Amino acid sequence: MASDYDVIIxxxxxAGLMCAATAGYRGRKVLVVDxxxxxxxxxxxxxxxxxxxxxxxxTPANFLSDNPHFCISALKRYTPQDFLExxxxxxxxxxEKAAGQLFCKDSSKDILNLLLTECEWAGAEVxxxxxxxxxxxxxxxxxxxxxxGTLTCESLVIACGGLSIPTMGATGFGYDVARQFxxxxxxxxxxxVPFTLHPELKEQLAPLSGVSCPxxxxxxxxxxxxxxxxxxxxxxxxxxxxxxxxxxxxxLIRINLLPSVSVCDRLHEHRKxxxxxxxxxxxxxxLPKRFAKAFCELQQWNKPxxxxxxxxxxxxxxxxxxxxxxxxxxxxxxxxxxxxxxxxTRDLSSKTMSASNQPGLFFIGEVLxxxxxxxxxxxxxxxxxxxxAGQHA
Ligand code: FDA
Numbered sequence: 188m189a190s191d192y193d194v195i196i197x198x199x200x201x202a203g204l205m206c207a208a209t210a211g212y213r214g215r216k217v218l219v220v221d222x223x224x225x226x227x228x229x230x231x232x233x234x235x236x237x238x239x240x241x242x243x244x245x246t247p248a249n250f251l252s253d254n255p256h257f258c259i260s261a262l263k264r265y266t267p268q269d270f271l272e273x274x275x276x277x278x279x280x281x282x283e284k285a286a287g288q289l290f291c292k293d294s295s296k297d298i299l300n301l302l303l304t305e306c307e308w309a310g311a312e313v314x315x316x317x318x319x320x321x322x323x324x325x326x327x328x329x330x331x332x333x334x335x336g337t338l339t340c341e342s343l344v345i346a347c348g349g350l351s352i353p354t355m356g357a358t359g360f361g362y363d364v365a366r367q368f369x370x371x372x373x374x375x376x377x378x379x380v381p382f383t384l385h386p387e388l389k390e391q392l393a394p395l396s397g398v399s400c401p402x403x404x405x406x407x408x409x410x411x412x413x414x415x416x417x418x419x420x421x422x423x424x425x426x427x428x429x430x431x432x433x434x435x436x437x438x439l440i441r442i443n444l445l446p447s448v449s450v451c452d453r454l455h456e457h458r459k460x461x462x463x464x465x466x467x468x469x470x471x472x473x474l475p476k477r478f479a480k481a482f483c484e485l486q487q488w489n490k491p492x493x494x495x496x497x498x499x500x501x502x503x504x505x506x507x508x509x510x511x512x513x514x515x516x517x518x519x520x521x522x523x524x525x526x527x528x529x530x531x532t533r534d535l536s537s538k539t540m541s542a543s544n545q546p547g548l549f550f551i552g553e554v555l556x557x558x559x560x561x562x563x564x565x566x567x568x569x570x571x572x573x574x575x576a577g578q579h580a
Contacts, residue, residue, distance in 0.1 A: 190328050192218045194580045195340035197360070199226035199313050201569035202552025203346030204302035209577025210342075211309025218340070219311060220333060222318040223356040227299040229348070232355070233566070238295035240274065241267040241570070242563035244287035249564045251432055252557045253373055257532035258568065261540070265571040267563075277301045288562045322364060328547055342580035344540075344549040346573070349526025350375060351553075357520070361554035362529065368545045371531035373556045377523035378432040381423035382440075382514035389515075392417055394481045400474050402426050403446035409433040412446055417478075420518065429561050431517055432527060442510040444482075445473055451504040454492075458500065462493035466503060525565055529556045539579035540572055549576040 194210045196203045199221035211217045225231075230238055242249070245267050247259045271289065274281060279301060280292035291297045306313055314335065321332040322343070329343040347361040362372045384392065395417035403412040404426045416424030430440055457469050466488040470479035483489065486506060495503070520526070530550045534543055540555075542548045551572040559565040 190339040190341050192216050192338065192340040194218070194342045194344060195220065195329070195331060195338060196344040196346050196580075197221075197319055197364075198346035198348060198552070198554075199223070199315065200346060200348050200552065201227065201230055201302070201566055202348075202573040203344065204306055204313070205570050205573030206344055206346060206549075206551055206577040206580065207311035207313070208302065208305035208309045209574050210580050211306065211311035213578070215342075215580070217306075217309070217311035218338070219306070219313045220317040220319065220331075220335075220338075221313070221315050221356075222334075222358075224316055226303060226313055226315060228355045229352070230299045230302075230566075231295050232352075233295055234290050236295055237290045237292070238298045239284070239288050239290050239563040239566070240281075240298050241270045241289050241567045242287045243267050243271070243283070243289065245559075245564050245567045249560045249562075250557055250568065251378075251527060251559075252532060253528075254532045254556070257535070257537045258557045258571075260537040261571040261575040262567070265574040267567055270567065270570050273301065273305075274298075277304070285562065319360070322367065324368070324545070342547045342549065344551060344576050344580050345530075345554055346551050347554055349529060349553040350520045351377060351380075351523040351526050353520060357526075361550065365530045365534075365550065365554075368542060368548055370534040370542055370544070370550075373528040373531050375526050375528040377517050377519050377525075378527040378558050379428045379524035379561050380431045380517040380519065380522060381418065381421055382427055382431060382434075382512075383421040383516050383518060384512070385515045388512070389421065391485050392481070393419065395478060398475050398478045399424055400444065400478060401446070403443040404430045405441040405443075406430045406438055407433045407435070415442065421514065422512070425561055428524065432525075432558065432560070434514070434517075436516065437513070439511050439513050442512060443508045444510055445507050448473060450507050451501060454495075454500040454504055455497075458492040458495060463491050465489070465491055466495075470507075524561070525558050526553060527556075527558045529554050532556055538575065540576040541579060547580075549580050551576045 193215040279297040328341040396419045411429040413425035415426040
């Protein structure tokens with residue numbers, strides 16, 4: 188008996204819609220189902236409403252995975268330049284914010300509209316408010332019991348993302364499907380997520396809420412030189428989000444608060460030229476006044492320079508260059524931009540994204556154990572893995 192569809196994709200997010208258009212243009216009869224009432228909710232909320240849709244400098248080195256070579260093939264075959272050409276073809280205005288990070292000039296809606304238009308042109312159908320209750324393998328394909336009836340397909344693509352932001356429709360459904368068909372799922376945790384602090388430090392840093400400063404943060408042999416933001420809940424900003432993907436509970440993070448300054452030399456110089464000034468004044472030369480005041484109170488640095496011995500200056504330099512913080516935890520999936528871990532890529536073909544042991548079953552996007560750094564890499568993975576599966580499903 189012929190299937191209802193050649194390809195059914197579960198998840199109308201970035202990866203699912205990209206896959207649908209690609210398969211549709213090949214002449215495949217495609218249906219995308221999603222339980223949400225709107226497609227691409229994460230696209231809409233991404234990049235502060237202006238979607239950082241790719242990163243021109245994206246390479247496999249920007250991704251974390253237990254199987255780091257897996258992502259290379261798909262990323263090579265569909266590059267940031269390819270997606271940029273699509274964006275340009277749709278006349279979407281964009282701008283490069285930080286190095287390589289491309290954002291919509293107007294709104295994230297432009298990227299979602301691009302994907303929905305491409306699906307329409309490719310003849311792919313998108314059905315929302317449809318939940319999938321059961322999946323069974325049948326002869327030459329799959330049967331889905333959904334809230335809109337039973338559907339059959341030759342190829343089934345799982346594009347239902349990770350666990351981050353459950354209020355936006357995130358579920359562990361993709362992991363359940365993987366397990367059902369004998370694929371391994373690696374432990375998951377929240378990534379690109381703000382840190383929370385232990386009560387005492389949280390209280391001490393509370394006056395700094397809203398202050399941002401450029402830092403170099405280190406943890407587990409990784410480091411990022413980006414701005415850090417103090418919030419009323421803890422530490423955030425690009426530097427903290429980036430390093431959070433490398434942090435494990437109990438780890439210390441080491442923050443260089445003055446990464447562009449030779450701190451010890453400058454402190455000695457300052458003692459010579461302005462002996463009556465305080466450490467606070469030295470810090471104010473580089474960082475916001477509010478930060479300088481609160482940080483000196485935290486460290487109890489209250490002597491004028493003229494009373495600081497060489498050892499004191501060395502100790503101060505050490506703290507400014509290696510401030511050690513042991514976060515209490517992270518804000519978790521509630522606010523995390525991504526989910527680390529997920530479907531083990533060792534069970535998939537890196538060329539087609541299909542399960543090695545299960546013909547016609549594909550996994551793409553964030554549900555896989557491939558997680559990008561902050562800065563447009565995660566969408567680039569969604570596009571590249573979506574295209575790879577769309578060419579073969
Ligand atoms: P995605 O999560 O986009 O889509 C999954 C879809 O599956 C959803 O529509 C969901 O409703 C559906 N679904 C889930 N379970 C289902 C079920 N059981 N049945 C049916 N449907 C189901 N990345 C980046 O590169 N640049 C950026 O600017 C940002 N900004 C950003 C901001 C915020 C606040 C967040 C949370 C995330 C980002 N990201 C980002 C990350 C990026 O959004 C993410 O990596 C991609 O959306 C992943 O695309 P997927 O298609 O894999 O999943």
